[in-house]
Amino acid sequence: MKYLLLILIFLFFSCHPQSEYVLIKDNLYRDNKNNLYIKTIDNISESNPKPKYISELYLLEKEDPTPISQIVDRNTYHQIEKTNYSKDKKYVYFLRETLEGGFFYVLESIPNNFSILKKTGLYMGPVERSIIIMEN
Template sequence: MKTFFVVLIPLFLLSCHKYAVKNKEQITEKYMLIKDNLYKDAQNNLYFKTLDRSQNSLGETRYLNVVYSETFGVNGIKEMKEVIDPATFKYVGNDYYRDKSNIYFFYIMEDGGTFSLVKDVDKNSFKIVNEEEKEHHDSYDDKHRFKKGEIVK
């Protein structure tokens, strides 16, 4: 009987490992990286990859698929595929992203965070500040100073 368990336990552990690897491959096949943490699925829905640490300190991969903005009406939410242009999407620094039409801010939170439009920003003059200036604001345009996606002055 002892020999039976000595053989059975390693077989059980190996089969679990194979399942975990297969499961991981299925997840990475479902979402394809476009660039700068922006992913798409087979239906061309867009997702932003982040880490949800609300349940454990190591975190679990989470894919956000909505953008928040007061300009989107009552709900203030639109799917990323309705807003983001993946061809021109890029990371510009300090958790800010841009595409040909908008500036976005990724607000990091324990549950993975939120992705929102920066309101009242001039996308043509928008700049990220250097480390010395970060205490008061992290970005600016010709009219405003921003900190974490919000106007500070």
């Protein structure tokens, strides 16, 4: 009887795999090693879209990507008004979605100067910055 119970418990837990990604907030996730990820969707197969977790972001001054965990502050990170823009206490970020999932960029520092013009869908940084049209 003990063995039957152990086998049933084993089968129950093996049939319900735990996700390796845990939601922190909005579209920010972590794994069991505390690496950070941005969740997006891989739409290569229209009939079978799959979640994709981006682990790196691109800085304007660097050609090579940097792990998200080295830049994003998980405590202050949040998505801005359900757009592809997000920010934390240091930076403003942009998720450029593609069929394969997308790319995550640091747009600028000093996020307090960042706003989105709701009706026009324009990105507006500090006064000295240009206006960039959102891709959505």
